Amino acid sequence: MTVLIVGSVAFDDLDGPHGKRTDVLGGSATYASVAASFFSRVALVAVVGEDFPESAMSMLAGKGVDLVGLERVPGRTFRWSGRYSDDLASRTTLDTQLNVFESFRPALSDSHRATPYVMLGNIHPTLQRDVVSQCEGRRFVIADTMNFWIEGQNAALRETLRHIDALVINEEEARMLSGAHNIVRAAEAIRAMGPRIVAIKRGEYGAIVFEPDGVFVAPAYPVRDVVDPTGAGDTFAGGFLGYLAHASEVTPATLRHAVVVGTTLASFCVEDFGLDRLVRVTRSEIAARYRELARIVHFATEDEVARFA
C-alpha cells in the first residue's frame, strides 16, 4: 500500500547544546516521508525552490519516495531557524521564511488521488480539506495541525476534522483545541469533532491514543543521548501511517503496533541532527528497539493479578 504525504519541505538552521547546524534538510513532510518509507511506498507532495539540491532529491529517491508530486518553482525553499534550550525541553523560533511554501496549493495527479493512506501535514486547514476531497481512493486519512491554525482558522479546522480518521497532535495543542486540560476530556472533545482516533504526542513521555476500542499508552523509548528533537513528532506520524499502510488494515492491534513503530522511529530521529540518524537506521535496528519497548512496558499476566484479586 502507498502512503501520500502532503506538507512542508524545508531547510532548518538549528542551535542547541550539541552545537549549530545550518541548511539542515527538514520540514514535516520530509521527516514523515523518510519514516514511512521503512514500511511502505511513499508519494511526497510538497513544494521546493530552485535552491533545493540534487543530493536531497537523491536521498529521498533512495528511500523509494515518489517525487513526482514534489513541485519545484522559482524562489527559495521554506526556511526555519530555531534555538533549543540547554536541557532541550523548549525551543525558540528565531526566523521563519515561508518563501515558495507561501503559495503552495497541492494539486494531485491521478495516481496520487488513488492513494489509500494519506497524511495531511501541518498546512492551512482549507488546503488540508481540499487535499482530502481530491483523494478519491482514500481509506485512512491522518492530519496534524498547530496553535496558529487552532487560533486563527478554527472554523476551517473544524470542517477539516469532520473528514479525517485520525488527528495526530501534541498535548498542548490538544488542550488548546478542546479547551480541556485533562487529557481524557480533551481527547473526548476532539473525537466529538470528527476524528475517531486522536493520537496525542507527549514528547519524552511518548504518546497516548484514544480510539473506539479504548485507550493505548506507548511510552517513548528512553534515549540517553538526545542531540536534536527537531522532526520527532513528524517522524512519529510518518512511521505510524507507514506501518498501517504496510499492515494494510486499521484494526485495534495494527493501530497499537503503528503507534509503537512511530515512537521507535522518533527515538532514533532525536539521536542526531535533522535526518542524519533516521536515514541510517535499519529495519533490524527498528525491530530491536520495538522489542525493547515491549520489554520496557511488560508487567502482567492474569496469574499475577490473581495473586491479589
Next chain:
Amino acid sequence: MTVLIVGSVAFDDLDGPHGKRTDVLGGSATYASVAASFFSRVALVAVVGEDFPESAMSMLAGKGVDLVGLERVPGRTFRWSGRYSDDLASRTTLDTQLNVFESFRPALSDSHRATPYVMLGNIHPTLQRDVVSQCEGRRFVIADTMNFWIEGQNAALRETLRHIDALVINEEEARMLSGAHNIVRAAEAIRAMGPRIVAIKRGEYGAIVFEPDGVFVAPAYPVRDVVDPTGAGDTFAGGFLGYLAHASEVTPATLRHAVVVGTTLASFCVEDFGLDRLVRVTRSEIAARYRELARIVHFATEDEVARFA
C-alpha cells in the same frame, strides 16, 4: 510481611477547582500507610498533637495499621495549606506549620526494629539515616526526599542514599539531585550514589524505574475526573512497598507489579479529596484497574515484530 512507614501525619487545607476543604487528614506517612495496608500489615511511626482525633485513629486501625509507633505529644499536629491551579498542574503552598513534627525524633520499638520492609518518608536525611540504623531486621528500604533537603542537606542526604535500596522521587527532584536533565542520565547518576533502584514519579505520565535488570515504564492510569492530586506520590510509594512486602521478595517481576500497583492506587487517590477515595477502594477495584493498565500498554508479540523485522 510487615511494612514500617516513618514520616509525617498532617492536616491539610486544600483549595482548587473542585472547591475548598479544611482539616483534611494527610501527611506522607498517612497516605503511604493506607496504600500499603491493602497488601500487607503496616506499622506507622510518626508524631501527632493533642488535636489528633479518635476518628483518624479508628480509620487507620480499621485498615490494620499498627499505631504503637504513633506518638501523641503536647501541641498541634503538622498543618499544611495549599492552593492548586485551575488545571491542577501546579500548586502553591500557602502555609506550613510544622508544630509537633518539628521535634520528631523517631525511636523504634524492638518489634519495629525487626520489620523487613521500611519506608523513610520525606524527613531530614539525618533522621532517615538514624531510622535505617535502628532497623536491624531490614531487608528492603525505600526513601523519599525533596528539594529542600537536596539543596540544604546535600551531604547528609548523600550519606543516607548509601544505605537504602530504592529512592522514590519526582522528576524535578531527580534532575536537581543529579544535575542532569536527561532522565536516563539522571537515574544513572543517582544509582551511582547508592540506591540500586531509582523510581521516578512523573505525575500524570506515571513512573519510570531504573534497576539493575533494566528500565521499566508504567504509565499513569488515565483518570477522567481528577479532584485532588494531594498524596498521590506517597500513595504510589506506599502501594509499591506494600505490594513488595506481600510478594515477600524483590525480583525484577515483583518490582514491576509493585510499580503498577503503586500507580493504580495513586490513580484512585486523586479521584477525591485527601484519603476519601483511597479508604473506600476495594481490592477487586484495584485488581480491575491493574488489569486495565495491562490492556492499556499491551501491544506486541514476537510474531508481530517478525512481520517487519
